[in-house]
Amino acid sequence: MKDECAVGLAGTPAAGERPWSPQKREVDVLTTGDPEAFTCLNDVDLFADLSVAELESMQLMVPERRFRAGELVFSQSEPVTSLFILRSGRVRIFRITEDGKALTMAILEPGAVFGEMLLVGQRMYDNYAEAIEESVICQLTVDDVERHLIADARIAVRISRLLGEQVARLEERLTDLALRPLSARTAKTLLTLADASRPSMLGQAPAIRITHEQLAGLLGATREATSKTMAEFAAEGLIRQSRGRITVRDRNRLGTIARRSS
Numbered sequence: 001m002k003d004e005c006a007v008g009l010a011g012t013p014a015a016g017e018r019p020w021s022p023q024k025r026e027v028d029v030l031t032t033g034d035p036e037a038f039t040c041l042n043d044v045d046l047f048a049d050l051s052v053a054e055l056e057s058m059q060l061m062v063p064e065r066r067f068r069a070g071e072l073v074f075s076q077s078e079p080v081t082s083l084f085i086l087r088s089g090r091v092r093i094f095r096i097t098e099d100g101k102a103l104t105m106a107i108l109e110p111g112a113v114f115g116e117m118l119l120v121g122q123r124m125y126d127n128y129a130e131a132i133e134e135s136v137i138c139q140l141t142v143d144d145v146e147r148h149l150i151a152d153a154r155i156a157v158r159i160s161r162l163l164g165e166q167v168a169r170l171e172e173r174l175t176d177l178a179l180r181p182l183s184a185r186t187a188k189t190l191l192t193l194a195d196a197s198r199p200s201m202l203g204q205a206p207a208i209r210i211t212h213e214q215l216a217g218l219l220g221a222t223r224e225a226t227s228k229t230m231a232e233f234a235a236e237g238l239i240r241q242s243r244g245r246i247t248v249r250d251r252n253r254l255g256t257i258a259r260r261s262s
Contacts, residue, residue: 049154062138067131074115075128082139083149084115089135090209093127094217104217107132107210109196113162115139132214177220180261185219186229188258190239194248208246 047055064087067073073091074080091108105127108114114129131137140149149155176185190208197206216226230246233239238254240247248254 047155048158061144062140064136064138067135067137069131069133071131073129073131073137076126080115080139082115082141083113083145084129085138085140086110086112086114087136087138089131089133089137091135091137092130092132092214092217094130095127102217103220104214107193107214107218182219182221182225183229183232184258184260185221186215186226186233187238187254189215189218190233190246190248191251191254191258193246194251205247205249208248209244210246211244 047058050058062085067089072078073084074082076096086108088110090110091112091114093105093108093114094102095105096102149159176188180188193208193210194206197208212227212230213223215230216223219226230239230241233254234241236253238248238250238257240249
């Protein structure tokens with residue numbers, strides 16, 4: 001395990017190259033589809049208790065911005081005190097270690113809420129956020145949060161629940177990194193990503209849109225070790241791989257592997 005843990009996505013950057021290497025983009029994965037599938041509010045759990053009229057009223061006050069693949073939403077050098085809602089596309093949250101390596105903390109799907117907003121317990125000043133494909137993101141300012149979120153008991157309760165779930169997921173991930181082998185971490189992460197992926201229009205198993213390099217960042221492993229594990233899973237019929245896509249074929253066996261501690 002010593003060659004796997006605490007290894008970033010791309011290793012030490014070359015001279016003159018930023019550590020997250022937007023100049024050397026991986027092959028773009030497919031976009032999420034129709035960006036009009038939902039607005040910035042109506043498919044976000046935080047606003048599930050609001051009426052249609054309330055959603056429409058709030059939507060008018062939430063500006064949208066498009067980000068290109070590789071563009072930073074925020075960074076340590078350009079912090080933004082805002083709460084962001086991912087409408088379409090995908091965003092990678094990552095940190096840069098002292099030796100210049102990038103460690104992925106999460107890959108966010110449409111509907112995710114993130115950003116630096118101490119009012120609701122969101123702390124992102126140690127992180128970077130990067131669009132890994134063309135994305136549409138809505139932004140709420142401090143005043144917006146105070147006026148529309150904190151003041152509404154329905155939303156405040158959901159914020160507390162959301163933060164509690166985020167802490168629990170982080171603790172679970174740290175435990176997995178310390179105690180579970182790479183095969184178990186990979187299986188568990190694939191199942192989690194599959195559950196978060198949108199189902200196919202044809203009723204088939206959802207495809208996970210992620211590269212081996214991005215997956216390695218989530219696992220705290222090298223790309224080589226991750227690719228080897230994925231090849232073994234594919235050979236055993238547990239998954240199917242294609243360019244930028246992974247489909248889970250045997251959830252039960254992956255679940256068994258995910259529970260291993262050695």
